[in-house]
Amino acid sequence: MGSLGGATSDLRSPLLLPSERRLGIDEVLRQHAGEFGRWQLRHFVLVSAAWALEAFHTMVMIFADRETSEEPRQWDWLGGGAASTVAEWGLVGEQRYKIGLVQSAFFLGCMIGSGVFGHLSDSFLGRKGSLTVVCILNALFGFLTSISPAYWFYLALRFLTGFSTGGVGLCAFVLATEPIGLSKRGVAGMSTFYFFSAGIALLAAIAYLFDSWRLLYVVTSLPSLLFVLIILPFVSESPRWYLVRRKTPEAMAVMHSIAKKNGEHIPPGVVVVLDGEHEEHKEDNQVAEIKNNGKVAxxxxxxxxxxxxxxxxxxxxxxxxxxxxxxxxxxxxxxxxxxxxxxxxxxxxxxxxxxxxxxxxxxxxxxxxxxxxxxxxxxxxxxxxxxxxxxxxxxxxxxxxxxxxxxxxxxxxxxxxxxxxxxxxxxxxxxxxxxxxxxxxxxxxxxxxxxxxxxxxxxxxxxxxxxxxxxxxxxxxxxxxxxxxxxxxxxxxxxxxxxxx
Known part of the structure; x- marks a missing residue:
């Protein structure tokens, strides 16, 4: 009787295991999870809000470093030395080049930061991790900029702000668009810049209300901190990054979450894989995995x-x-x-x-x-x-x-x-x-x-x-x-x- 029971167990096990289907992420989105449903829309809006933060940190110099104020409000140096960096440190005449120097320093920081955080987001930090880091740094450097005791401190802090700002749009764009299906990715990707333009428009209104350049840096840095505390906890890491890092369970968890929120269902046995590891390559990949002691990299x-x-x-x-x-x-x-x-x-x-x-x-x-x-x-x-x-x-x-x-x-x-x-x-x-x-x-x-x-x-x-x-x-x-x-x-x-x- 025990022998029969063992035989029955051996027969039942393979019958209950669903056949594995190895599909790319684009295929799973198209066939089972949805290419742009409620999950992607919510995720896209939350992540793309970071573009407004980039607009704040990039364009704030226009107002902080303004030389004079024009119509409709006619005054010079309203608020005294606190009105702008130009007024406070006398960046006029022969010193006017320092305004351009600050601007160039900021963009130089952006140039370096975009390369650094582009690499980090592809490697161990990931898309979400890198976005978290740059937003924290932006808030920190922005607050420190507001208490700059002298011009050269101000220039150095603007360079550091540029360094962190250089990674914001880059990480936000990739994180927002990678979970979107092929047929919808183009239009969605093009829509991220609405958030940047909206940020510039909002900045113009903020700058009109806050005349002090120091206070302006505080007000425009605070949203980066709020983004980390309030929005990022509800954002998921990219399933494509998980997959490249060989974190298939995490990638599948995100895919199932997408399908559930979109009112769809991923059938049992479907597994997301990298390009080149689909059904037709399954046996070769299994052999390679055995040869590498189960560790495919x-x-x-x-x-x-x-x-x-x-x-x-x-x-x-x-x-x-x-x-x-x-x-x-x-x-x-x-x-x-x-x-x-x-x-x-x-x-x-x-x-x-x-x-x-x-x-x-x-x-x-x-x-x-x-x-x-x-x-x-x-x-x-x-x-x-x-x-x-x-x-x-x-x-x-x-x-x-x-x-x-x-x-x-x-x-x-x-x-x-x-x-x-x-x-x-x-x-x-x-x-x-x-x-x-x-x-x-x-x-x-x-x-x-x-x-x-x-x-x-x-x-x-x-x-x-x-x-x-x-x-x-x-x-x-x-x-x-x-x-x-x-x-x-x-x-x-x-x-x-x-x-x-």
Whole structure:
């Protein structure tokens, strides 16, 4: 009888085990969990709120370092020395270069920070961990900036704030978009910049209410701390990062949470795997796992691997160049409003509002015309109107024309900036995606550092340089491959294999 019972147990065990189905994350989202349901919408909004924080820390210098105040409030140095850093430390005349030095120091910090946190978010810290760290650092450095005893302390702290700010948008973008399905990822990714523009608009209102530059840094730093304490506890780590780090149970837990919140169900036996480890490769992977004593590891990948690969090397060079040129134009046009003698609060607000239709346009057209045609078109749109602005410079009666050219130039470049994040993310596999985005972000920060130097040239030259940058950027975009409706690869090997086919 005992022998029969043992036989029955042996027969029953395999019959009760469901057959394992090894699927990529995109396949699980499409077939079982939902590509963009309630879970993704909630997660996307919570994570993307970090973009408003980046806008605060980046654009606060416009108001903190202002020289004078214009209409509708006519006063000079209202609040005495506390009104701005320029008033407190006498950064006028021969000392005026120090304003630009602070601005360049901030963007230099951003350039370094984007590379550092791009690597950390791909490695042990993860997307959520890196976002947590940069927000804490932003709050800390912002509060310390508000009590700067002298100019050089202020410059150093702005550099440190830039270092942490450089990782905010990068980590938030990847964390927000990686759990979204292939067919919805493009539009969702394009929508992250609404939060940045909304942050700029909100900052203009905050700056109008708080005249003291010290108090302004306190008020704009507090939201970063609140984000860590109130919002991040309700945010999940990226299942793709879990998978690359060989934390399959954690990845599956997130996938089941997505399915449950979306009213869907992942059948028993479905397991998420990296590209190249699907059903057809199951036996080979099992053999490899046995040979490695059950410990399968993904080969470490870094930006060096991107450079070594002919496919990704060309992509990286092109994206670095395009991001640099786009940044020169975007930040240059925003800074160039001071040469138009407009009200600082109203000008910043209008620039922020002007960007929003650009984001909507690119989101609508992204999956209709593709990434490459849209990149070319928006770069050239900005370039052409910047050239027109250059031709109109020097003529007093053409002030309104120059202003309109600048607004349309920002419109085109904002659309390009929006597109470049999703385009860059789709050009590189998961194992190096944040590292590649980090390089592109570093190039953008180099452009931001160069932009003030172009603005101080004055006359028709700034618009002329911006126009040239836009036109050259459009030509470079011709050399990029189209990524619309292409898989989001996880490994370098799968990317190379996909390109061969």
């Amino acid at each position: 993904v080969a470490a990948a870094s930006i060096i691997d991107v450079v070594r690969s002919p496919t990704t090397r060309v992509r990286l060079v092109l994206m670095v160049a395009i991001n640099f040129l786009s940044s020169v134009v975007y930040y240059g046009l925003n800074l160039n409003v001071v040469n138009l003698e407009t009200n600082i609060y109203l000008s910043v607000l209008l620039n922020a509002v002007a960007e929003m239709p650009a984001y909507l346009l690119t989101a609508v057209l992204l999956d209709r015309f593709g990434r490459r045609p849209l990149a070319i078109g928006t770069l050239w749109l900005s370039g052409v109107f910047c050239v027109m602005g250059s031709l109109a410079s020097g003529v007093a009666a053409m002030k309104e024309v120059r202003m309109a050219c600048g607004v349309i130039g920002i419109f085109g470049m904002a659309a390009t900036y929006n597109l470049l994040f999703i385009y860059t993310a789709e050009l590189f596999p998961t194992v190096v995606r944040n590292a590649a985005l980090g390089c592109a972000s570093q190039a953008s920060q180099m452009g931001a550092i160069a932009a003030p130097l172009v603005v101080v040239l004055g006359g028709p030259l700034p618009f002329a340089v911006f126009g040239l940058c836009g036109m050259v950027g459009g030509f470079l975009a011709f050399l990029l491959p189209e990524t619309m409706n292409r898989p989001l690869y996880d490994t370098m090997a799968r990317l190379e294999e996909g390109e061969r086919h």
